[in-house]
Amino acid sequence: MAAFLSGISVVCFAASYAVALACEASRLVFRSGVRGAAMVFFAAAGLFAHTLFLTWRAVDAGAAPLSSPFDWYLLAAWLLAAGSLWLTVANPKTPIGLFLLPIVLALIGAATLASREPFLHDAASRFWGRIHGGFHLVWSVSVVLGAIAGLMWLIQAGRLARKQAPLRGFRMPSLERLANVTARIPAIAAWAAAAGFVSGIVLNAVNHRRGLIEIVPWTDPVVLRIAAVVAWLVAAAWIASTVRRRPEGARTNAWLALVSLAVLAGSIAWGLLGSTRHGKPAAAVPAAASEAAP
Amino acid sequence: MTLALVGGTHRTVPLALRERLAFSAEQASEALARFRDRFPGREGVLLSTCNRVEFYAAGENDLAAPPPEQLVSFLAECRGIDAATLAPLLAREHDEAVVRHLFGVAAGLDSMVLGEPQILAQVKQAWAIAQDSQTSGPLTAGMFQAALRTAKRVATETALGRERVSIPSVAVADFASGVFERFDDKRVLLVGAGKMAAETLRYLRAAGARDVVIVNRTASRASDLAARLDARPAAFDNLVRELVAADLVVSTTGASDHVVPLDLFMRAEGRREGRPLVVLDLAVPRDFDPRIGERPGVWLYCIDDLAAACETNRHSRQRQLPQALAIVDEETRRLMGDMHHRTTAPVIEQLRAGWTETGVAELDRLFRRLPDLRESDRAEIRQAFDRYAAKMLHPPLTSLRNESHSGSPHGLLEALRRLFNLKE
Numbered sequence: 001m002a003a004f005l006s007g008i009s010v011v012c013f014a015a016s017y018a019v020a021l022a023c024e025a026s027r028l029v030f031r032s033g034v035r036g037a038a039m040v041f042f043a044a045a046g047l048f049a050h051t052l053f054l055t056w057r058a059v060d061a062g063a064a065p066l067s068s069p070f071d072w073y074l075l076a077a078w079l080l081a082a083g084s085l086w087l088t089v090a091n092p093k094t095p096i097g098l099f100l101l102p103i104v105l106a107l108i109g110a111a112t113l114a115s116r117e118p119f120l121h122d123a124a125s126r127f128w129g130r131i132h133g134g135f136h137l138v139w140s141v142s143v144v145l146g147a148i149a150g151l152m153w154l155i156q157a158g159r160l161a162r163k164q165a166p167l168r169g170f171r172m173p174s175l176e177r178l179a180n181v182t183a184r185i186p187a188i189a190a191w192a193a194a195a196g197f198v199s200g201i202v203l204n205a206v207n208h209r210r211g212l213i214e215i216v217p218w219t220d221p222v223v224l225r226i227a228a229v230v231a232w233l234v235a236a237a238w239i240a241s242t243v244r245r246r247p248e249g250a251r252t253n254a255w256l257a258l259v260s261l262a263v264l265a266g267s268i269a270w271g272l273l274g275s276t277r278h279g280k281p282a283a284a285v286p287a288a289a290s291e292a293a294p
Numbered sequence: 295m296t297l298a299l300v301g302g303t304h305r306t307v308p309l310a311l312r313e314r315l316a317f318s319a320e321q322a323s324e325a326l327a328r329f330r331d332r333f334p335g336r337e338g339v340l341l342s343t344c345n346r347v348e349f350y351a352a353g354e355n356d357l358a359a360p361p362p363e364q365l366v367s368f369l370a371e372c373r374g375i376d377a378a379t380l381a382p383l384l385a386r387e388h389d390e391a392v393v394r395h396l397f398g399v400a401a402g403l404d405s406m407v408l409g410e411p412q413i414l415a416q417v418k419q420a421w422a423i424a425q426d427s428q429t430s431g432p433l434t435a436g437m438f439q440a441a442l443r444t445a446k447r448v449a450t451e452t453a454l455g456r457e458r459v460s461i462p463s464v465a466v467a468d469f470a471s472g473v474f475e476r477f478d479d480k481r482v483l484l485v486g487a488g489k490m491a492a493e494t495l496r497y498l499r500a501a502g503a504r505d506v507v508i509v510n511r512t513a514s515r516a517s518d519l520a521a522r523l524d525a526r527p528a529a530f531d532n533l534v535r536e537l538v539a540a541d542l543v544v545s546t547t548g549a550s551d552h553v554v555p556l557d558l559f560m561r562a563e564g565r566r567e568g569r570p571l572v573v574l575d576l577a578v579p580r581d582f583d584p585r586i587g588e589r590p591g592v593w594l595y596c597i598d599d600l601a602a603a604c605e606t607n608r609h610s611r612q613r614q615l616p617q618a619l620a621i622v623d624e625e626t627r628r629l630m631g632d633m634h635h636r637t638t639a640p641v642i643e644q645l646r647a648g649w650t651e652t653g654v655a656e657l658d659r660l661f662r663r664l665p666d667l668r669e670s671d672r673a674e675i676r677q678a679f680d681r682y683a684a685k686m687l688h689p690p691l692t693s694l695r696n697e698s699h700s701g702s703p704h705g706l707l708e709a710l711r712r713l714f715n716l717k718e
């Protein structure tokens with residue numbers, strides 16, 4: 001059993017998700033009675049392998065979810081893959097996988113570039129670290145879901161404005177449903193991001209007092225980019241609540257959601273490329289240590 | 295086995311004559327009872343819809359299906375129409391063409407609106423009436439069951455019936471449903487009392503709409519319509535207030551100018567709190583100023599917009615037609631093969647019986663000569679004889695089956711009868 005579990009690699013579930021994505025994309029080209037079942041099968045197989053991989057990481061490597069940037073990305077990808085599968089089964093005519101699976105694959109790709117070095121294992125830092133990482137996970141996943149709802153809103157609104165009948169096999173959710181998502185997500189993302197930031201400050205203080213790490217300065221790239229993201233998400237939530245009752249509110253929220261995704265992507269890219277003291281032990285301050293989790 | 299069909303559709307029979315030729319369910323039952331008396335032992339099914347009247351007849355052996363001319367006279371007699379008037383307008387088909395036609399009809403390929411699904415229910419009803427009238431039989435049972443299977447295949451394996459082609463259905467399913475997730479919490483406002491409004495409302499009701507308000511210049515007309523459509527009437531003077539409250543407007547007045555000009559709409563827009571508004575302007579000339587469609591949150595569709603979407607869907611259905619016809623062809627070949635194979639059954643039975651009879655006689659003789667054989671040895675020998683008979687019969691039976699797929703195997707049957715001295 002252990003040999004089987006240890007044999008599961010990132011490539012296994014990434015390949016399954018890629019095949020599921022290809023099945024989903026094929027609905028634009030031709031009709032098939034078995035495509036839906038094939039898509040669900042490969043997505044479910046990928047999710048199963050993904051779950052086993054994360055479980056094995058937790059059991060064998062002692063790398064509980066969120067314990068390293070690598071695990072953080074894979075857990076975010078897992079959440080989105082599970083959401084994609086659930087939404088596909090619940091709404092088989094909506095090509096939700098076409099929007100979600102590329103992001104799942106992008107997160108898996110980011111994971112392969114991210115550090116596998118665990119964060120600190122001290123009990124207190126682990127507690128605050130999980131809260132910190134958990135909130136970051138919530139806002140990141142929220143931003144992705146909001147952006148997908150926003151993109152779908154723009155596609156659906158474009159079709160309705162052009163007065164075209166829906167494409168066969170490519171039925172989008174209604175504007176009303178999508179607008180509800182894009183109107184609510186900014187507040188969720190802003191609260192979670194702010195809570196993640198505050199819990200990060202607490203974590204930093206706890207670790208520094210115990211002498212586990214050098215204090216992470218306010219000018220640290222990670223602190224700066226997270227602060228910028230929090231500021232943007234708070235501003236986006238405020239704009240969303242302001243325009244909610246205006247005729248152009250839904251469109252504005254759709255664009256806000258897409259900009260939020262761009263901010264998240266920029267933040268991830270910055271994290272993958274930049275150097276930081278974030279999450280590093282006191283003795284090790286590498287010249288260009290890679291740190292990727294937002 | 296013979297199959298026959300006579301019938302007329304919207305393409306061949308003028309409406310006035312079609313109305314006289316149409317059968318209600320009771321009239322169809324009476325006609326089938328008369329058919330049973332007139333042509334005993336034959337099978338008959340009468341399909342009568344607003345667009346077609348068709349009589350399918352079938353028979354076997356000495357009781358062949360009545361010739362089409364007799365069926366034309368029969369239909370004319372049932373409906374009290376001069377047969378000479380009817381005869382040139384009705385189509386006639388025989389055997390395989392009957393099956394192919396029925397399959398196409400059941401799949402909606404012969405309908406006025408290509409791929410419309412209602413015809414399938416009418417085919418089922420026609421078959422049920424024939425069963426009740428005891429004019430159904432094994433031939434028509436095979437045909438109609440295969441027709442239902444063919445229609446199901448066409449519906450599931452092609453997109454023929456998926457795209458909507460009527461303006462009200464496209465307006466609701468492709469556009470209003472693209473904006474709103476649900477309709478049970480939406481206010482529907484009907485402006486005017488055109489026929490299209492009632493039809494559109496039917497689709498909206500099916501989608502869940504409950505709160506419907508009707509505004510008309512003539513208050514009494516609005517009240518009458520409201521009573522008929524289970525809606526609330528409202529005064530035309532309150533149009534702005536109703537536009538503020540509405541989520542979806544269906545407008546079908548006969549006004550010669552815009553009923554809702556831009557300035558009137560702007561008075562309502564500011565009080566709508568940004569809620570989206572879908573306007574289905576089905577009037578000609580248009581009731582809503584087209585500039586209203588450029589306002590944020592307003593989704594305005596005029597009849598030309600919807601007609602264009604319907605036309606696109608019609609083309610899309612047409613593109614599915616070859617695939618649907620291929621399914622009809624395949625199912626027709628399959629059924630005809632099965633039907634022809636049925637006609638070989640008596641010959642096959644006689645062949646088998648002859649071989650079995652001869653085998654049993656020879657075995658009895660053998661066992662009398664070898665009385666010391668154990669029962670297990672006898673069983674082995676019997677099995678060997680059975681296997682031998684089955685193997686010897688296999689090639690001719692396979693040839694018969696293969697020949698059945700390409701038509702009735704009369705030649706082979708005749709040869710077998712003569713070679714093995716079988717009875718007719």
